[in-house]
Amino acid sequence: MSNGRLWKSDLLCTAFNVSQLPQSDAPEIAFIGRSNVGKSTLINLLLGKRIAKVSSKPGKTRSVNFYRVEAEEEIVFSLVDLPGYGYAARSRDERVGWWRLVNSYFNDRNIFFAAHLIDFRHGVLENDRELIDWLDGMDMPRVAVFTKGDKISKGRRQGLYNKYMSDGLVSILPPRIASQDDLETADKLRGDIIEIIESIKKLGC
Ligand SMILES: Nc1nc2c(ncn2[C@@H]2O[C@H](COP(=O)(O)OP(=O)(O)OP(=O)(O)O)[C@@H](O)[C@H]2O)c(=O)[nH]1
Ligand SMILES: [Mg+2]
Numbered sequence: 001m002s003n004g005r006l007w008k009s010d011l012l013c014t015a016f017n018v019s020q021l022p023q024s025d026a027p028e029i030a031f032i033g034r035s036n037v038g039k040s041t042l043i044n045l046l047l048g049k050r051i052a053k054v055s056s057k058p059g060k061t062r063s064v065n066f067y068r069v070e071a072e073e074e075i076v077f078s079l080v081d082l083p084g085y086g087y088a089a090r091s092r093d094e095r096v097g098w099w100r101l102v103n104s105y106f107n108d109r110n111i112f113f114a115a116h117l118i119d120f121r122h123g124v125l126e127n128d129r130e131l132i133d134w135l136d137g138m139d140m141p142r143v144a145v146f147t148k149g150d151k152i153s154k155g156r157r158q159g160l161y162n163k164y165m166s167d168g169l170v171s172i173l174p175p176r177i178a179s180q181d182d183l184e185t186a187d188k189l190r191g192d193i194i195e196i197i198e199s200i201k202k203l204g205c
Pocket of ligand 1: 082
């Protein structure tokens with residue numbers, strides 16, 4: 001894997017409950033989306049190393065994982081890998097636990113924006129819609145990123161993309177179509193992240 005923009009990164013903290021959330025003022029980018037959509041995979045792609053655990057079975061990430069990044073020009077922030085939602089095989093208790101952890105995380109942090117990952121094959125499903133409404137209710141800016149683009153043939157991609165956009169998908173930058181081996185898109189996404197962080201800092205919020 002290459003890391004064109006030379007980000008330095010490390011696992012800062014793994015939190016299974018609220019009391020384990022780290023002390024940190026650095027801006028955070030929360031990676032959220034359905035179980036198995038490819039959150040941990042995309043974080044690995046952006047960081048240029050296999051640092052987040054990935055599995056073909058949904059429900060792999062159970063904790064909130066903070067990856068501290070030092071990017072160019074001393075920009076420091078964290079990519080935060082969240083457990084996925086909507087994994088049907090989970091018990092009710094686990095779903096309540098997921099909600100409690102994610103809700104407390106969002107209520108208590110310096111989150112600059114949420115990266116909402118959406119499987120390019122399926123588009124926005126019912127529980128994605130619920131997530132969008134919930135993020136909007138908190139005025140949380142979000143960037144949509146499509147994952148698993150490689151599972152759709154190149155000829156069908158633009159049409160599908162246009163359809164999802166015309167269905168009203170809102171994102172502070174145009175969503176990109178990512179794939180686990182697509183280094184070029186990863187580099188563009190790294191650029192997007194820096195651009196958003198810098199513009200939010202300029203606004204002083
Ligand atoms: N073909 C293809 N497979 C992918 C891609 N991204 C992820 N996967 C696969 O999808 C599965 C789930 O990936 P993860 O990154 O673990 O998904 P996650 O969203 O972190 O899942 P949870 O931790 O369960 O919430 C793994 O088998 C990955 O190899 C992609 O772009 N293309
Ligand atoms: Mg994961």
